[in-house]
Amino acid sequence: MIHLLSRRNAIKACSVAGAALVLPTSLPVTWRSGDPPVPPPFSVPLRTPPVLTPTHRTSDTDFYDIRIQETDQEMLPGIRTKALTYNGIFPGPTIRAQRDRNTVVRHTNGMSMPAAVHLHGANVPRSSDGYPLDSITPGQSRVYRYANIQPAATLWYHDHAHHMESEHLYRGLAAAYLLSDPVDRLLPLPSGAFDVPLLIRDAKFDRNGQLVYIHDDFMDRPTILVNGRPQPYFEVERRLYRLRLINASNIEPFKFQLNNGNRFLQIASDGGFLRMPAVRQEIELFPSERAEVLVDFRSLAPGTSVVLQNSLSATESKRQIMQFRIGDNTSWSTPDPDLIPGWEDDRMPLEHAGIPGWPTDEAPLAPATQTRQFIMHFDANTSEFLINGQSYDPNRVDATIKHGTTEVWKIVNADAALGIPHAMHLHLVQFRVLDRNGEPEPAYDAYPKDTVRLHPGDVVRIQATFNSFTGLYPFHCHFIDHAAHSMMGQFEIVP
Numbered sequence: 001m002i003h004l005l006s007r008r009n010a011i012k013a014c015s016v017a018g019a020a021l022v023l024p025t026s027l028p029v030t031w032r033s034g035d036p037p038v039p040p041p042f043s044v045p046l047r048t049p050p051v052l053t054p055t056h057r058t059s060d061t062d063f064y065d066i067r068i069q070e071t072d073q074e075m076l077p078g079i080r081t082k083a084l085t086y087n088g089i090f091p092g093p094t095i096r097a098q099r100d101r102n103t104v105v106r107h108t109n110g111m112s113m114p115a116a117v118h119l120h121g122a123n124v125p126r127s128s129d130g131y132p133l134d135s136i137t138p139g140q141s142r143v144y145r146y147a148n149i150q151p152a153a154t155l156w157y158h159d160h161a162h163h164m165e166s167e168h169l170y171r172g173l174a175a176a177y178l179l180s181d182p183v184d185r186l187l188p189l190p191s192g193a194f195d196v197p198l199l200i201r202d203a204k205f206d207r208n209g210q211l212v213y214i215h216d217d218f219m220d221r222p223t224i225l226v227n228g229r230p231q232p233y234f235e236v237e238r239r240l241y242r243l244r245l246i247n248a249s250n251i252e253p254f255k256f257q258l259n260n261g262n263r264f265l266q267i268a269s270d271g272g273f274l275r276m277p278a279v280r281q282e283i284e285l286f287p288s289e290r291a292e293v294l295v296d297f298r299s300l301a302p303g304t305s306v307v308l309q310n311s312l313s314a315t316e317s318k319r320q321i322m323q324f325r326i327g328d329n330t331s332w333s334t335p336d337p338d339l340i341p342g343w344e345d346d347r348m349p350l351e352h353a354g355i356p357g358w359p360t361d362e363a364p365l366a367p368a369t370q371t372r373q374f375i376m377h378f379d380a381n382t383s384e385f386l387i388n389g390q391s392y393d394p395n396r397v398d399a400t401i402k403h404g405t406t407e408v409w410k411i412v413n414a415d416a417a418l419g420i421p422h423a424m425h426l427h428l429v430q431f432r433v434l435d436r437n438g439e440p441e442p443a444y445d446a447y448p449k450d451t452v453r454l455h456p457g458d459v460v461r462i463q464a465t466f467n468s469f470t471g472l473y474p475f476h477c478h479f480i481d482h483a484a485h486s487m488m489g490q491f492e493i494v495p
Helices: 007-012 165-170 180-184 480-484
Strands: 061-073 081-086 095-098 103-108 119-121 141-146 151-157 174-180 195-203 222-227 233-238 240-247 254-258 264-269 272-280 283-285 290-296 304-312 320-330 368-380 386-389 400-401 406-413 422-426 433-436 449-453 457-464 472-479 488-494
Touching: 095 103, 103 406, 151 165, 151 240, 151 290, 174 240, 180 400, 222 320, 240 283, 240 449, 283 290, 368 422, 386 472, 406 449, 422 457, 449 457, 472 480
Parallel strands: 061 103, 095 174, 195 240, 233 320, 368 406, 400 488
Antiparallel strands: 061 081, 103 141, 119 151, 151 174, 195 222, 240 290, 254 283, 254 304, 264 272, 264 290, 304 320, 368 386, 406 457, 422 449, 422 472, 433 457, 472 488
């Protein structure tokens, strides 16, 4: 059985960026010695999580059953690793949902610990939000209802049980939830096997191939996993691919680039399509951020390869994320090679990289009626991550918001001296990033967003309209090890 750290032990294991990690005094010897059996990069094939089949369907609803349980998984070749899983799969099965069609998921907790399931980025009532204290007790079930009343987006679901979310996520409780709508289906974008979710994260294995969890161990999670496989290769055809990049790590930031200098066409952010696709050389994603990109393999010769890299990595072993191996199959007509005229051409202005029929309309934001400030800070005296000097208290409401109003939140990362990054996530709403350190945020990073990255010392302003559901919702750092150690607050939307 997996033995989870208690919150008291997690506090002891808390760290300061750039300093020596504070560890429990007695660690199992296998955590300190012996080489983990991690294979060389690009020696195992990528696995795509299976799409979950509804247990039954009606005219307006898809029903699913998912069991949360500990299982043995083959992450490293030939080794069975204990993991926490949805339906016995690591990462969990992908749910493909449709806008304005209901999804109902019954989660049954087969673990010995409480669980809570949060559909990250979803516009849902409090009862289905996965609020940290709305947990599923061992042996019991809970039904989550998603009306999918929002634009097409790459969402994902993960555990959010109070004080346990960090280790539960680290040990495997994460999966993709891909929401489509009529606009998405009408656009001639890559689909089927050419529309690929990539849940990317880091991990640490001991010499027996078992996952090692130490709270906030930002210095020593040396293995990159993509869809649960270490630095895999992916055999692709000579055509366009739609890749859904999901930073599913606890605390690892990524800045994605292709080693051959090719560029991405970013078509969507956290909450759905960008107003205009953006040509990108690099794409930075902090934990829980997502980006949908098109990658063009059509001009590459069969037998060649391209490597997806993380230019932010401090170590060479984590720089290489995965390898694309170019096959000899060519698809020139689906989608049309003229679909995106000139986006691969350096001379083409960015604003002309459009797709015919692209959903460019945006509802204008209403004037803000309230401005709030939230300061994110690590307290070295108490070893707690705090917001406005306070640790999370489920009995305290940090912001009371009238339904239908628009607010500006000024978010400050006060950990410049310690070099600690943060990422603020608001449940329920997609927001617009107005500016960063006084400068306007680029359009591809401004909207629609549910998580905003904050480098050490950053001051960011976001604007959100709270016009859907009422009730109590969390906001927190999605460096989830920070959130599990107190960097969380809550807002209440009232009639």
